[in-house]
Amino acid sequence: MRKLALSDDILMQVEKPARYIGNEVNSVVKDKEQVAIRFAMCFPDVYEIGMSHLGIQIIYSMLNEWDDVWCERVYSPWVDMDKIMRKNHIPLFGLESQEPVKTMDFLGITIQYEMCYTNILQVLDLAQIPLYAKDRGEEVPIVIGGGPCTYNPEPIADFFDLFYIGEGETQYRRLFDWYIENRDRGGTRRDFLRGAAKIPGIYVPQFYEEIYNEDGTIKGRKKLYDDIPDTILKEIVMDVTNAHYPSKPVVPFIKVTQDRVVLEIQRGCIRGCRFCQAGQLYRPVRERNVDKLKEYAVQMLRNTGHEEISLSSLSSSDYSRLDELLDFLIEDCGQRHINISLPSLRIDAFSLDVMSKVQDVKKSSLTFAPEAGSQRLRDVINKGLTEEVILKGAALAFEGGWTRVKLYFMLGLPTETEEDIKGIGDLSNKIAATFFDTVPKDKRVNGKVQIVTSTSFFIPKPFTAFQWAPMCTKEEFLEKAYQTKRGIMEQLNQKSIKYNWHEADLSVLEGVFARGDRKIAEVILEAYKRGCLFDSWSEYFHNDVWMECFENCGVDIGFYTTRERSDDEIFPWDFLDCGVTKEFLLREWKKAKTETVSPNCKVQCQGCGANRFGGGICYESRQIT
Amino acid sequence: MKIRIKFAKYGTMKFIGHLDMMRFFQKAIRRADIDIKYSEGFSPHQIMSFAAPLGVGIESYGEYMDIEVLSMASTQEVKDTLNQVMVEGVEVLSVTILPEHVRNAMASVAAAAYSIRMKDGRFPINDLEKKLQDFYNQNTIPYTKETKKSTVELDLKQGIYELRMEPDDVIYMLVNASSSGNIKPTMVLEKFCDFAGVEIPNEACQITRLETYTDLAENEEEQKFIPLAEVGTVA
Structure with missing residues (x-):
C-alpha cells in the first residue's frame, strides 16, 4: 500500500483530499531505484485547473515513456492545505511517490498565465527550495519554466534556473542526457547550467544581465560567457503527426475543469489577429494527420473511459479535414454514448449542421x-x-x-x-x-x-x-x-x-x-510575502496589497x-526569437494604425518569418510550385 | 439483465467521496467495455444504482452497486474485466445476477456492519468489554441529531442490532442503514465515549464497513439480514 505524505488527520480537515493523494487511473508509479532522473511537473494552480491542461499530459506521458525518467505531478495546494503545510513544515511532494519535491532532480513549472506568478513562489516555498535561483545549492532541484509566459520570462527570471522556450517535445532528452553526464563526472550545478545554456531553446537567465537606460528602458544585454547564445530561438515540432501524444491521459477522481479527452488537431493559426499572442507564438500552422487523430480519439476514449471528447486548436474551422474528422466522431462516439464538445467554430451552414447533431x-x-x-x-x-x-x-x-x-x-x-x-x-x-x-x-x-x-x-x-x-x-x-x-x-x-x-x-x-x-521580480516577491496567492481567483485577489507593493518597490x-513604445525600443523579450520577426510585427503595427487588413496565410503570405522552420502554408505552396 | 457488483474500497481510496466513486465506476465500465444499458433521452446515462453512500475516510469491504447490462459473457468475466481497470484500493469482490423484480441496491439496504479500531494503539478505556456491554444494555440511548434546519431526537438503541468487542481491540456493530433510520457508526462511538467518560476524536479511529445487508423477514417485527450479494446468483 502506498504511504501518503499527509496524515489522515490532515486529509480529513481539508476540502477535496483527492487533490493530494495521487493514485489516479493512468498515473505512473515507478521504482525510484531504477530511474536516473526524477522530474516534478508542476502546474501552479489548484489541482482541478492543472489537471485540465493538455501540455502537462503530453510531457508527463513522454517523459514516463523513457525508462530512466520518472515524471510526477505537482499542483498548488489550495489555501486550506497551504496553511496546514506551512504550519507543520510539510514539504511539498509529488503526487505519485508522495515524496518531497526537494529530493528530485528537476522541478518543471508550466506558466500558462501571468496571474499565477505568486503561486510559483508558493510552490518553491512549500517545496523548501530557495526562491532565488542564485541562492540554490547543489542538492536543490533544477527549476525549469515553460509555457506561453516564458516568451517574456524577465519578470520571473530571478526565480528560475532555466527556461525552456517553445514546444516541449524536442529537447528534454538532450537536457537529461547532459544532466546525467554532468552528474556522473561530478560536475556542479553551475557546470550543468553552463552546458544547458548551449542546448537549443534553453535560456539560463542568471548568465545574462539587463542593462537599462536612464529612462528605465532597456539599453542592451550583457552575457556572462562568450560561448552562450545572444538570442534563443524557440523549439518547435514540425512533424506534429508523429510527435508524442498521450494515449493514456491521467483520469482524475474529482471533477476537473476539462473532464474529457482532448484531441489537439493542429498547432498554430493562419489568421493574423493583431492582439493575439498565441497566433504568433505557435506559427507556422501544422495539421495533424486525420487518420492519426481518429486513432488517438479511439485509444484515448478507451484508455480513460471519459464520456466526452473535445477538439483543441486555435481555429478549428481552418483544419482542412474537419468535416471528415467530425463525421467519424459523430458516428463512432454516437454508438458509445460519448458526447462531443465542439470548439468555437466559425458559424456557417456546415458547423450549424454538426452542432445540431451533437448538442x-x-x-x-x-x-x-x-x-x-x-x-x-x-x-x-x-x-x-x-x-x-x-x-x-x-x-x-x-x-x-x-x-x-x-x-x-x-x-x-x-x-x-x-x-x-x-x-x-x-x-x-x-x-x-x-x-x-x-x-x-x-x-x-x-x-x-x-x-x-x-x-x-x-x-x-x-x-x-x-x-x-x-x-x-x-x-x-x-x-x-x-x-x-x-x-x-x-x-x-x-x-x-x-x-x-x-x-x-x-x-x-x-x-x-x-x-x-x-x-518586477521584487514586486512579485513582496506581494507573495504579504500573502498574495491565487491572484487569478477574484476572491483571493488583493489589489490594494499589490498597489502598495509597487509603491514600496518604487x-x-x-x-x-x-x-506607448517607440518603434526602435528594445523590449525585455527581444532576445527571444519565436520565429516571426520584429520587422514583420512592426509592419503590422503600422498597418493597424492605418486600418489596413492583412490577408491570412492561405490568401497571401505576409512574410512573418516563421517559414524558416521549414513549414507553414506559404512554405508548402512554394514547395509545390 | 440486472447485475449486482460488490466491491471493496480501502487504503488511499477512502478519501474519494461517494459521487466521485460513482463517476469512477462510470468511467471504469466504459474502460472495461461492459455492455451497460443507457437511459433514453438527449443525454443518456448509464443505468446504475449505488447502495448506502459511504462517508469520506471510511473503508469498506461491503460496497454495492447495481447496473443493467444488455449482454455479458459471464459474471466472472465482468468481475475480471472490471478488476483489470481498477486502481489500487478498489477491488470488485463479486458479481451476481439479480432475480427479476428485486428492489435496487439503494432501496434494499436495511443494515450495515462496521468495525472500529484505533489507528494507533488501543482504545484508552479500562474494562472496555464490560463498558461496551453496559452501554448496550441501557434501555435507551438518546441521540440529538442536528440537521441544517432542525434538531431531531433519536433513540440509537432501536437501530443497534449488535454491539460487541472482537479480538485485537476492535469494536463490532451491526446497525440500521436503511434510508429512514440510518445510524452512522460515529454516532454510536460518540455516545459510547460519553458513556465511558473519554474523548476520542473521529480521526483517531479507523472505521470499516464490513458488509451491507438487506432484510428478508416476512413481517416487521422480525429481522432476517442477509448480505446484498446473496440475493443474486452467479452465472
Whole structure:
C-alpha cells in the first residue's frame, strides 16, 4: 500500500483530499531505484485547473515513456492545505511517490498565465527550495519554466534556473542526457547550467544581465560567457503527426475543469489577429494527420473511459479535414454514448449542421467573437469577421432553433473611439432584431432571444503587433465598460441583451507582468510575502496589497502599461526569437494604425518569418510550385 | 439483465467521496467495455444504482452497486474485466445476477456492519468489554441529531442490532442503514465515549464497513439480514 505524505488527520480537515493523494487511473508509479532522473511537473494552480491542461499530459506521458525518467505531478495546494503545510513544515511532494519535491532532480513549472506568478513562489516555498535561483545549492532541484509566459520570462527570471522556450517535445532528452553526464563526472550545478545554456531553446537567465537606460528602458544585454547564445530561438515540432501524444491521459477522481479527452488537431493559426499572442507564438500552422487523430480519439476514449471528447486548436474551422474528422466522431462516439464538445467554430451552414447533431439546440448557445464593435476597429485588429457574416450566421442559427447567442468583445483596443464602443451595443441589437425578423411569432420558443455580450479589457502582449501599444488605465477601462453598458441600454432590444464585463484591476496587473522586465521580480516577491496567492481567483485577489507593493518597490505601473513604445525600443523579450520577426510585427503595427487588413496565410503570405522552420502554408505552396 | 457488483474500497481510496466513486465506476465500465444499458433521452446515462453512500475516510469491504447490462459473457468475466481497470484500493469482490423484480441496491439496504479500531494503539478505556456491554444494555440511548434546519431526537438503541468487542481491540456493530433510520457508526462511538467518560476524536479511529445487508423477514417485527450479494446468483 502506498504511504501518503499527509496524515489522515490532515486529509480529513481539508476540502477535496483527492487533490493530494495521487493514485489516479493512468498515473505512473515507478521504482525510484531504477530511474536516473526524477522530474516534478508542476502546474501552479489548484489541482482541478492543472489537471485540465493538455501540455502537462503530453510531457508527463513522454517523459514516463523513457525508462530512466520518472515524471510526477505537482499542483498548488489550495489555501486550506497551504496553511496546514506551512504550519507543520510539510514539504511539498509529488503526487505519485508522495515524496518531497526537494529530493528530485528537476522541478518543471508550466506558466500558462501571468496571474499565477505568486503561486510559483508558493510552490518553491512549500517545496523548501530557495526562491532565488542564485541562492540554490547543489542538492536543490533544477527549476525549469515553460509555457506561453516564458516568451517574456524577465519578470520571473530571478526565480528560475532555466527556461525552456517553445514546444516541449524536442529537447528534454538532450537536457537529461547532459544532466546525467554532468552528474556522473561530478560536475556542479553551475557546470550543468553552463552546458544547458548551449542546448537549443534553453535560456539560463542568471548568465545574462539587463542593462537599462536612464529612462528605465532597456539599453542592451550583457552575457556572462562568450560561448552562450545572444538570442534563443524557440523549439518547435514540425512533424506534429508523429510527435508524442498521450494515449493514456491521467483520469482524475474529482471533477476537473476539462473532464474529457482532448484531441489537439493542429498547432498554430493562419489568421493574423493583431492582439493575439498565441497566433504568433505557435506559427507556422501544422495539421495533424486525420487518420492519426481518429486513432488517438479511439485509444484515448478507451484508455480513460471519459464520456466526452473535445477538439483543441486555435481555429478549428481552418483544419482542412474537419468535416471528415467530425463525421467519424459523430458516428463512432454516437454508438458509445460519448458526447462531443465542439470548439468555437466559425458559424456557417456546415458547423450549424454538426452542432445540431451533437448538442441539444434548445439548451446550447452559439458564440461569436467579433472582438470589436465596428468594422473600422475590426480592421485595426485584423479580425476578419464582418457584420454581414455575423448576421447571416445568426439568421441561420435562429432558423435552426437556437435562441441563445454569446458575443465576445475587447475594450481598450488601440485607436478605439466612442463610436467603436457604441458599435458593441448596435451589433448586439442587430442580432436580436435578426431573431425577430427571422423567426415567426408562433415559432419562437419562450417567445424570446437571449444575447449575452461580454467584454474583456485589452492587454498588449509580447510578440504581437500591439507590443508597442499603450494600454488603458483602470479608470479608462471602467469608463469604457460604463459606455458599453449605456450603449446597450439605449437599444430597442435591450431587454434581450445581458452585459458582462471583467474586472479592471486584474487586467492592469496582467499588463505589467506581460511586458515587464526584471525590476518586477521584487514586486512579485513582496506581494507573495504579504500573502498574495491565487491572484487569478477574484476572491483571493488583493489589489490594494499589490498597489502598495509597487509603491514600496518604487516601480511605476504606467511605465509598463500606458506608455506607448517607440518603434526602435528594445523590449525585455527581444532576445527571444519565436520565429516571426520584429520587422514583420512592426509592419503590422503600422498597418493597424492605418486600418489596413492583412490577408491570412492561405490568401497571401505576409512574410512573418516563421517559414524558416521549414513549414507553414506559404512554405508548402512554394514547395509545390 | 440486472447485475449486482460488490466491491471493496480501502487504503488511499477512502478519501474519494461517494459521487466521485460513482463517476469512477462510470468511467471504469466504459474502460472495461461492459455492455451497460443507457437511459433514453438527449443525454443518456448509464443505468446504475449505488447502495448506502459511504462517508469520506471510511473503508469498506461491503460496497454495492447495481447496473443493467444488455449482454455479458459471464459474471466472472465482468468481475475480471472490471478488476483489470481498477486502481489500487478498489477491488470488485463479486458479481451476481439479480432475480427479476428485486428492489435496487439503494432501496434494499436495511443494515450495515462496521468495525472500529484505533489507528494507533488501543482504545484508552479500562474494562472496555464490560463498558461496551453496559452501554448496550441501557434501555435507551438518546441521540440529538442536528440537521441544517432542525434538531431531531433519536433513540440509537432501536437501530443497534449488535454491539460487541472482537479480538485485537476492535469494536463490532451491526446497525440500521436503511434510508429512514440510518445510524452512522460515529454516532454510536460518540455516545459510547460519553458513556465511558473519554474523548476520542473521529480521526483517531479507523472505521470499516464490513458488509451491507438487506432484510428478508416476512413481517416487521422480525429481522432476517442477509448480505446484498446473496440475493443474486452467479452465472
